[in-house]
Amino acid sequence: MTIKGKAYIAGVYEHPTRKADDKSLAQLHAEVARGALEDAGLTKADVDGYFCAGDAPGLGALSMADYMGLKLRHMDTTESGGSSYVIHVAHAAEAIALGKCDVALITLAGRPRAEGMATGTAPRNYGAGVPDVPFEFPYGPTVVNMYAMAAMRHMHQYGTTSQQLAWIKVAASHHAQHNPQALLREVVTVDDVVNSPIIADPLHRLDCCVITDGGGAVVVVRPEIAKRLSRPPVKVLGAGEAPKHQMGGKIDLTYCGAVWSGPAAFAEAGVKPGDVKYVSIYDSFTITVLITLEDLGFCAKGQGGKFVADGNLIAGTGRLPFNTDGGGLCNNHPANRGGMTKVIEAVRQLRGEAHPAVQVKNCDVALAHGTGGSLATRHGSATVIMGRE
16 A cells, blocks of 8 residues: 555644743643644544654543544554654554544644753663663663764764764754744854764764754645645655664664665655755754765765765755754754654645745655664664655
8 A cells, every 4th residue: 555645734833832831741732733733724623533652641642632632533652752753644644545534633742841851861761671771771871872872983984074964053053043933043163063062972062952842743634635725735755664673782883774764755755865855854963864864865875974064954055955944953852752843844845834044946845754762773763755736
């Protein structure tokens, strides 16, 4: 079964808050749900499918459906970290194609900033009984030091430099200056990035994403419903998802799961990397973007440093504009499932609704990619390709 053309994204919404001291997690989910439904021109009475991940309180989709008063035929609480919500778009399209639902609502919310979470530097303990934890936990893994290992290996093997990685942050900051909701709006230089404090060698503070509260939502619908709505329809063309395992410790740190999820998405969509006008790449760290771009086929393996250092990611001048809202590096990173915001900005680009300073001309094919877990150990990758009708 293919999902190409069998589902459309009809509504999107990104919560404006970046610090939600006065809102509960459930309230944030409900507010982004309302925003996306209003954007689509639908109501909660139209929703018969609901999707969320581990950021939802309680029993996930079950608890949130009760909280929001949704009457459902289908629900899904797939959890794969930062790739979760890219996967949810694909799963929603699949459910619609199979007739399991007609209007699928997908919501994300998080309060890591209000809760003072040390998202990148605190050890992650997934709990007793999780089979992939015991091998690595005695060595004190944190999010940032595991990504730093991937960056160090890429530098050793391919000659990638900190200055090249810095260009990714520079591009994100050029875009964030035009986003009034972005947490960091100041344009930075390569020197600013490489002179910021080292967090885990070779990653500097400005190589790391921001920590915010907030969230977002997407509404996916049947083609017949999309045609009668007033918003510009965005077609789901293809998707792919794949895990990368610990492999008993025999891990090549220079590639990610995009080497599998990307080709699957391109094959289903019937397009090539050269057809893509805009990319939303999960940017927990600058190295995440660089390795993902290589593995999706936008440049050869080992050439990511040169590709980004040529300014190719900057809208208006670059060959492949990325994260034109500022991304997780500058704009918004609620919870550890930032794939949702990647889908939202890709939809804005395809609708022609991005900020005029960063809107990509003739944007008819866009790609969103999420990474969940760590590049230096097991993780999930998800790729969704969307097109303008």
